[in-house]
Ligand SMILES: Cc1ncc(C[n+]2csc(CCOP(=O)(O)OP(=O)(O)O)c2C)c(N)n1
Ligand code: SF4
C-alpha cells in the first residue's frame with residue numbers, strides 16, 4: 534500500500550502504536566515535518582541506517598519533541614512557509630505526561646501552530662513496562678508490581694486532555710486504535726485549525742499489557758465501550774463531541790483481556806473501584822446513549 | 836555521535852520482517868470480501884494492498900502474522916493458517932539483493 538510509514542519497522546507483532554502512527558501520518562500527508570520523542574515509536578521506526586518514514590522526521594531527546602517542533606515551526610514561519618507545511622510533535626505517554634510535560638506546556642502556552650500527538654500505551658514500554666503518569670489505577674507494571682502488599686499502580690491516570698485543555702488551546706481530542714477512520718478524521722480536523730492542538734490516542738501494547746497480538750483493536754474497543762477511555766473533543770475549551778456507547782460494558786470485560794489486570798479478577802473490591810472510575814467518566818462526559826423507545830417486536834425494526 | 840544521522844526515506848523496506856512470523860499467516864479467502872478496507876487500514880506492518888471486492892493480499896516479506904486482519908474482517912473472509920514447513924519458499928521473505936532503495 535502507498536503510505537508515509539513504511540513496512541520493515543521493528544515494532545512487536547500487533548503493536549497498536551505502529552497502527553496509529555501510520556494512520557496519523559497518512560492523514561497528515563507528505564507536507565509534514567515530524568519531531569519524535571524517544572520511545573518505542575522512535576526506536577522501531579528508525580533502526581539506523583533505515584527509516585520507515587516518508588517525511589522529514591527528527592529525533593533529539595526523550596523529552597523535547599515539543600520544544601524542537603516549536604523551533605521548526607518558528608523557522609517555517611520566519612521563512613513564510615508555515616501555511617503549506619504541517620508540524621507534528623509526537624511521543625509516548627511517559628515522554629508526554631511526565632518528563633516532556635514542561636516542553637509540551639511551553640509549546641501550548643506560546644501558541645505554536647503544531648499538532649502534538651501522544652501515543653498512550655500507558656507505561657514506559659521501550660525500557661520494560663515501568664509505570665507512567667498515564668498508567669491506569671491498579672495496573673501491574675514492573676515498578677508497580679501487584680503482589681501480597683499491593684494491587685498495582687496506586688495513582689489514577691493523569692488527566693492529560695484536561696491539562697492540555699486548561700491551556701486555552703483551540704483543539705483537544707482523544708482517539709483509539711479501535712476506530713482508525715476516527716483517528717484520521719481528528720488529525721485532519723486538527724491540522725485545519727491554526728494554533729496548538731493536542732491529541733491522545735489509546736494504543737494497546739501486546740507486550741506490556743500481556744494481551745493477544747491479534748486482539749489489539751478489540752482491547753482498544755473494550756476500553757472505549759466500558760467508559761475507561763472516553764473519546765472526546767474539546768474546541769476552544771468547550772466539549773463539542775463525545776462517542777456515546779450502547780450498551781455500556783462492565784469493566785471486567787476489558788480487564789480480563791490483559792495480563793496486566795489479571796490479579797484484579799478475583800478482587801471484587803478493586804473491580805468496584807475501577808468500575809467507579811468508568812462510571813465517573815460516563816457521567817462527566819455524558820457517554821451513555823439517552824434512553825430511546827425500543828422498536829416494538831415485529832414492527833420491522835429501525 | 837556528533838551531528839545528525841540521515842537515512843533514506845522508507846529504507847526500512849530493506850528489513851524483511853516476514854522472517855519474524857512464528858505460527859501462522861493470513862489467508863485471504865476472496866469469497867465474501869466487501870472491500871470495507873478495514874484490514875488494510877489496521878495492518879500494523881502496512882503490508883496489505885488491494886482495491887475492490889475479493890482482491891486484497893498481504894506481502895509476506897513483511898507480515899509478522901499478528902492476526903489483526905483476520906480478527907477485524909467483518910465477513911470472516913481472512914483466515915489464519917499454520918505457517919508450517921514451506922519447501923517451495925513461497926511467501927518466505929525474499930533475500931535482499933540490491934542496496935538501499937527509496938520509494
Ligand atoms: C532523559 C532520559 N531518561 C530516560 C531515557 C530512557 N528511555 C528511553 S525510552 C523510555 C520510555 C518511553 O516511554 P513512553 O514515552 O511511554 O514511550 P513508549 O516506549 O511506551 O512508546 C525511557 C525511559 C532516555 N532516553 N532519556
Ligand atoms: S513494546 Fe509495546 S509499544 Fe513497544 S513496539 Fe512492542 S507492542 Fe509496540
Ligand code: SF4
Pocket residue numbers: 860861877878879880881882883893894897898899900901902903904905
Ligand atoms: S497478520 Fe498482521 S501483519 Fe500480517 S497481514 Fe494481517 S494484520 Fe498485517
Ligand SMILES: [Mg+2]
Pocket residue numbers: 625626627652653654655656657658
Ligand atoms: Mg508508553
